[in-house]
Amino acid sequence: MNENFTTDPSAVTVALPKGSRWQPAIWVILPLAVLAAAIWWLTATNPLSRFDNGAPPVESLTVERTILDHNGLRLLVRAGGSEPMTIAQVQVDAAYWEFVQEPSGQIARGETAWLSLPFPWVTGEAHLVTFVTNTGATFDHPIPVAVATPSVTSGNLVSQAILGAFVGILPVAIGLMFYPALRGAGPATMDFLLAMTVGLLGFLIVDTLEDSLEFASQAAAIFQGQAMVVLTAAASFLILMAVSRRQGSPTGVALATYIALGIGLHNLGEGLAIGAAFAAGAAGLGTFLVIGFTLHNITEGIGIAAPILKVRPPLWAFAALALLAGGPAVVGIWIGSLAYAPQWSALALAIGAGAILQVILEVGALLVRSRGGASAALGSMPVLAGLAVGVGFMYLTAMLVKI
Amino acid sequence: MRSWLPFDLRRRGFLGAGLLAAGGAAFTARTALGQTAHPAGHGGGTAQADANSVVPAHRVAHGAMITVGDVDDVRNGFDPTAMLTDWDTGTVSTLPDGRRLRTFEVTAEDKEIEIAPGVMFPAWTFNGRVPGPALRAIEGEQLRIVFRNDGSHPHSMHFHGIHAARMDGVPGAGLIGPGEEFIYEFEAKPFGCHLYHCHALPLARHIHKGMYGLFVVDPDPDRHPDLADVARSRLLGTPENARWQELAMVMNAFDTTFDGENEFYACNTIAHCYAEKPIRIEKHRPVRVYLVNITEFDPINSFHLHANFFDYYDQGTTLTPTLKTVDVIMQCQAQRGILEFTFADHEPGLYMFHAHQSEFTELGWMGMFDVVEAVS
Numbered sequence: 191m192n193e194n195f196t197t198d199p200s201a202v203t204v205a206l207p208k209g210s211r212w213q214p215a216i217w218v219i220l221p222l223a224v225l226a227a228a229i230w231w232l233t234a235t236n237p238l239s240r241f242d243n244g245a246p247p248v249e250s251l252t253v254e255r256t257i258l259d260h261n262g263l264r265l266l267v268r269a270g271g272s273e274p275m276t277i278a279q280v281q282v283d284a285a286y287w288e289f290v291q292e293p294s295g296q297i298a299r300g301e302t303a304w305l306s307l308p309f310p311w312v313t314g315e316a317h318l319v320t321f322v323t324n325t326g327a328t329f330d331h332p333i334p335v336a337v338a339t340p341s342v343t344s345g346n347l348v349s350q351a352i353l354g355a356f357v358g359i360l361p362v363a364i365g366l367m368f369y370p371a372l373r374g375a376g377p378a379t380m381d382f383l384l385a386m387t388v389g390l391l392g393f394l395i396v397d398t399l400e401d402s403l404e405f406a407s408q409a410a411a412i413f414q415g416q417a418m419v420v421l422t423a424a425a426s427f428l429i430l431m432a433v434s435r436r437q438g439s440p441t442g443v444a445l446a447t448y449i450a451l452g453i454g455l456h457n458l459g460e461g462l463a464i465g466a467a468f469a470a471g472a473a474g475l476g477t478f479l480v481i482g483f484t485l486h487n488i489t490e491g492i493g494i495a496a497p498i499l500k501v502r503p504p505l506w507a508f509a510a511l512a513l514l515a516g517g518p519a520v521v522g523i524w525i526g527s528l529a530y531a532p533q534w535s536a537l538a539l540a541i542g543a544g545a546i547l548q549v550i551l552e553v554g555a556l557l558v559r560s561r562g563g564a565s566a567a568l569g570s571m572p573v574l575a576g577l578a579v580g581v582g583f584m585y586l587t588a589m590l591v592k593i
Numbered sequence: 594m595r596s597w598l599p600f601d602l603r604r605r606g607f608l609g610a611g612l613l614a615a616g617g618a619a620f621t622a623r624t625a626l627g628q629t630a631h632p633a634g635h636g637g638g639t640a641q642a643d644a645n646s647v648v649p650a651h652r653v654a655h656g657a658m659i660t661v662g663d664v665d666d667v668r669n670g671f672d673p674t675a676m677l678t679d680w681d682t683g684t685v686s687t688l689p690d691g692r693r694l695r696t697f698e699v700t701a702e703d704k705e706i707e708i709a710p711g712v713m714f715p716a717w718t719f720n721g722r723v724p725g726p727a728l729r730a731i732e733g734e735q736l737r738i739v740f741r742n743d744g745s746h747p748h749s750m751h752f753h754g755i756h757a758a759r760m761d762g763v764p765g766a767g768l769i770g771p772g773e774e775f776i777y778e779f780e781a782k783p784f785g786c787h788l789y790h791c792h793a794l795p796l797a798r799h800i801h802k803g804m805y806g807l808f809v810v811d812p813d814p815d816r817h818p819d820l821a822d823v824a825r826s827r828l829l830g831t832p833e834n835a836r837w838q839e840l841a842m843v844m845n846a847f848d849t850t851f852d853g854e855n856e857f858y859a860c861n862t863i864a865h866c867y868a869e870k871p872i873r874i875e876k877h878r879p880v881r882v883y884l885v886n887i888t889e890f891d892p893i894n895s896f897h898l899h900a901n902f903f904d905y906y907d908q909g910t911t912l913t914p915t916l917k918t919v920d921v922i923m924q925c926q927a928q929r930g931i932l933e934f935t936f937a938d939h940e941p942g943l944y945m946f947h948a949h950q951s952e953f954t955e956l957g958w959m960g961m962f963d964v965v966e967a968v969s
Contacts, residue, residue, distance in 0.1 A: 278711030279660050285955030286709075286864070288657040308657040322856060324711050326849025 247273040251321055251329040252410035254302065254531035256469075257339045262308040265319065265331065266531070268410040269297035281320040282309045300412050311336040339469055340527040350465070350523045357464065357483040358457045358519025362450075363512040364484075365491015372492075372499055377560070380499065381567075382576040384557050387449065387493035388550055389580020394456045395546040397588075399423070401459050402539035409533035418533070419540040426544025434548065439555055443507060445497040450515040452549040453490045455542025457515065461522020462535045468527045482590025489583055490515060497556065658955060660865050662710030669706050671722040673866040677840045680809075680829065681726035688735060695730050695781070696737045701748040701791070701804070708847045709857050709864035709957060716803035717744055717791070723862045724843040724887070725789070725806030729829055732784040732813040738777040742769050748799070749775075751792035752808055753927065755782050763792045784812035784827075786909030786929045788843075788885045800926075801848060801889035803862075807841050807929075809883055812912065820912040827881075827912075837881045838874060844886045844894045844924070844948065844958065853890055857957045858948065864957025871943055871963035876936045878967070883909070885929035894958075895923040896932065897949040903934035921949050936964045 232238065250270035257264040263282070269275040274296040280289045289307045297303050311317055311333070319331040340346050372383065399419070406415025434440045434448055460483070494511050526535070561567035568574070666672040683697040699719050706723060708714045719725025730736055742748050747770045751762035756779035759766045769775045791804035812824040826833040845862060846855035857864045874880060886894040897920060904914035905922050909931040916922065922930065936944065947959040 276711060278662075279709055281956070284952050285658055286660045286957065288659060288661050322709075322712055322849065324713055326712055326714055326847075326856065328850050328856060 246325045246327070247271055249275055249323055249325065249327050249329075250411055251275065251277075251323075252408075253319075253331040254410070254533075256331070256333060258311055258333070258336055259338055259341070262306065263311060263317075263319065263333075265305045265307075266302055267297070267305060267321070268302045268412070268531075269299060270410050270412050271299060274298045276324040277303075277305065277321050278324045279322040280305065280307060281318075281322065282307060283317055284320075300410075313337060342528070346527075347524060350468075350527060351520045353464070353480070354461055354520030354523045355516070356480050357460060357523075358487065359512055359516030361484045361487035362453070362491040362494065362516040365488045365493070366495050366508050366512055368492055369495045369499070369508070372495060375499060378572040380496070381557060381560065381570060382572040382579075383492065383496040383499070384553055384560075385573040385576025386489070386580035386583075387496050387576075388553050388557070389577040389582075390489050390493055390584045391449075391452065391546050391550045391553070391580075392577075393581050393584035393588075394453065395543055395550065398456050398459055398539050398543045398546060401463060402536050402543060405462075405532040405536035405539065409531065409536060413533045415533070415536060419536055419543075422537055422540035423544040423547070426541040427547045428544075430545055430548040431551070434552065439559075440552055441556060442498055442501045443503050445549075445552055445556065446494050446503075446511055447514065448545075448552060449494050449497070449549045450511045452542065452545035453494065453515040454518040455538070455545050457487070457490075458518035458522040459535070459539040459542055461519040461524075462526035462538065463522075464519075465523040465526020465528070466535070468523075482587065486584065486587035486591060487516075489580065489587075493580075497553070659868060660709050660957065663869075664707045664710050664863050664866070669722075670704075673861045673863045674870055674872070676722070676724075676727075676861050677842070677872065679727065680729040680841070682729050682829070685734075693731070693734045694737060695734045696739065697726070697728055698739045698741075699726065699750060700741045701744040703744050706803070706862070708849075708859070708862055712849060712857070714803075714847050714849055717746070717748070717799065718803050719750075719806055723803035724845065725804065727807040727809065727841040727883075728789070729807075729809045729811065730781040731811045731828065732781055732816060734781045736777070736779055736781050739774065740767075740769070740777060741774045742771055745771055746799075747771070747793045748791045748804065749793055750777060750789050752777065752779070752789045753787040754779065754808065754810070756780075761792075762789075764794065768793055781810045783910050784810045784824075786883045786885065786906070786931050788887065788927060788929055790887065790927070797889055800887060801846075803845075805843065805845070805885075805887040807843060807883055807885055809841075809909075817912060823912045836878055838878050839881045839883065840872065842882055842884045844884065844888055844896070846888045846891065846953070846958075848890060855888070855890055855956070858888070858894075858953040859957045860960055865959060867946075867960025871961035874936060874962045874964045875967045876939060876941060876964045879933060879935040879937075880962075882932040883929070884924070884932055886924035886926060888926060888953075891950075891953075893923050893925050893950075894953065895921060895949045897921045897947055898932075898934065899945040901934055901936065901939065901944065903932045906931040906933075936962070939964055941965050 248271055252268045252270060253265050254268055255264075255266035267277070276296050277291060279286055281287070287307045287309055289305050292304045292306070294303075305321075307319075309317075313336060315336055317333040317336055319333065321329045321331070323329075340350075372379070375383065402419045402423075403416060406413070406419045409415045409418075430448065430451075434444070440448060491512070494515060522538075557573060558564050558567045561570060561573070681697060683695045686694045686696070688694045700721075702718055702721055704716055704718045704721055705713050706716045706718070708716075708723075716723050728738075738750060738752075740750050747768055749762035749764075749768035752760075756777075760777050760779050762768065762777065767775050767777055787808040787810060789806055789808045791799040793799045811828045814821040814824040814828060817824045822833065825831045826837060828834055829839075842860050843862075844858075844860055846858040847862075848854060849856045859865075860867065882896075884896055888894045899920075902918045902920045905916040905919055906913075907915040907928075907930045909929070914933075915930075922932070924930070941964050944962045944964055945959065946962065947954040
């Protein structure tokens with residue numbers, strides 16, 4: 191604050207009479223001093239002791255990562271109680287087991303610790319971990335299906351990348367291959383395709399937000415999952431709008447790139463979900479499901495192609511767009527399979543939701559401009575049909591992958 | 594989020610039974626291993642689990658399936674090992690009519706106790722310990738129990754024995770509020786292994802908070818001429834009794850979350866206490882266990898002795914066994930009895946005992962007898 195005043199002498203001389211250049215600083219320091227005094231008074235004299243009714247402290251424990259390997263179980267827990275927490279004992283399937291906590295001792299509010307148990311878990315079966323704190327409170331953590339947590343080996347990475355390519359990159363590339371066929375499209379077809387893009391993006395933003403909120407609900411309370419998702423999505427939307435509008439509304443390749451980015455972030459979420467399913471032992475990812483994802487995502491390629499039908503980008507641009515939109519699925523599977531804490535997945539998906547909202551707005555603006563007005567655009571048959579086909583196709587193909 | 598599984602993962606109950614069975618098998622396998630691997634001549638007393646030893650003795654038997662850390666017996670004010678043989682015989686005087694009068698003093702108090710390493714429980718106690726003092730008297734004596742309530746709730750002492758209604762320790766008959774005092778008076782009968790507990794309402798809460806204890810009435814040999822030797826061996830203080838190793842054991846459990854399900858099971862309160870500090874048994878001296886079950890919320894509890902069999906006297910009110918040569922008995926709440934067995938023909942080693950409900954065992958109700966050659 192202060193530096194602004196000193197480095198901007200004109201403002202100082204104009205706004206404030208000489209001699210009182212510290213006055214604004216005082217009005218910053220004073221409220222802070224009152225705050226500091228209040229905190230000191232609360233901690234030093236403890237006037238809240240009258241509220242101490244002998245109730246035990248509120249305790250909260252969130253398991254952020256669950257690693258199963260040949261040594262047993264390793265769990266990353268985050269404490270969220272009103273006071274530092276102590277994990278006194280750990281049960282697995284209603285039996286006490288030795289455990290090692292790292293770092294040991296109390297876990298302060300918001301802090302994490304790793305717990306290792308030499309528990310002989312059984313592949314494919316369910317286990318229940320119960321943490322008992324020093325107050326006797328218990329926290330359950332179910333392991334629905336025990337499978338070894340995938341580790342980072344080149345073999346794992348390659349097979350996961352192949353799966354990611356099938357789910358993300360291949361369908362987008364196939365969609366983009368419709369480009370030559372669509373080049374001769376008339377204005378009505380153009381409107382239909384752009385509206386279809388808006389429709390499919392509309393489906394994706396709902397899907398992404400839903401996934402993001404679901405991850406957020408698994409995160410520790412300290413992260414305030416829902417607020418975090420909404421704020422992150424809004425921030426991501428505003429930043430992308432600010433960047434994209436620097437040279438007016440984006441069109442052509444620029445718009446296609448933004449669409450690819452939004453779709454890419456959504457596919458990151460899809461990858462995270464698949465990877466998390468691997469980590470959670472739900473590896474029943476059949477051929478049918480993979481084909482379902484491929485079909486589901488083909489329209490994404492057509493959507494990316496729509497704004498560039500009237501320009502003629504070089505071939506490498508198509509490859510780059512396909513990678514931008516589909517590649518994140520690979521990264522998502524890699525990250526998801528390592529069972530990272532849910533708040534990071536929620537964060538990534540919230541950024542994706544903001545990005546998708548931005549391209550919905552931009553593609554919508556393009557439609558409105560070409561039609562010469564919002565009401566004209568919304569009233570036209572190709573646009574309405576495109577919106578319906580976009581949402582409908584995504585919804586129906588999603589049936590293939592939702593179980 | 595997409596669900597990748599064709600069934601509801603949270604319905605894991607059907608897997609539980611199989612797991613329990615598998616766990617039990619692994620458990621027994623390890624135990625068998627433990628008995629052979631354990632070195633003979635396990636001379637030194639109780640605590641084998643010192644920090645320097647590579648594998649503590651008890652670890653051989655159950656691997657890593659145990660609570661972590663130690664309970665602070667000093668802070669608790671009672672030591673489960675000392676509790677085994679800590680009989681409260683009160684003070685004895687003679688009444689004008691020549692009968693013996695035995696007086697006990699018992700105070701109810703609130704106390705936070707450590708029931709498993711690091712886990713505190715807000716208990717209600719008799720004389721600051723859970724279980725309460727193991728009262729021991731002789732058949733036919735007049736008993737006077739001076740009971741003071743220093744706790745925060747109304748409490749009583751309800752004795753399982755024969756007495757007048759006004760001495761029953763139920764509401765209206767010896768149930769007293771905080772700060773009050775009551776004297777229970779009755780004759781010690783029938784002989785046997787009995788118990789007392791608080792009978793204030795709600796009963797389940799008052800019992801499971803820790804208000805219970807053993808009440809043993811030894812038989813008077815003069816009243817049982819046919820089995821005078823047996824009666825004398827049960828009578829504390831006689832030479833016949835001195836050769837027995839008598840142990841007071843109360844099977845109890847604690848519901849630390851107050852949801853009607855126990856988190857910790859134990860014999861004498863502290864989960865796994867006799868697993869970590871095995872009970873030392875001189876192999877040539879017979880063993881007599883005064884056992885009572887006061888576990889709340891579960892309908893029954895049980896006692897299983899490894900590698901040996903015992904005679905059982907249900908309620909202890911007979912001088913001949915009610916069950917001969919068994920290795921498991923079960924008790925409903927407040928049921929109790931006397932177990933008699935010997936390791937005289939066994940080789941020294943660690944012999945396990947536990948509830949034969951695997952769940953109770955694995956949640957803390959498990960211990961070991963450390964059978965050693967007699968030391969002079």
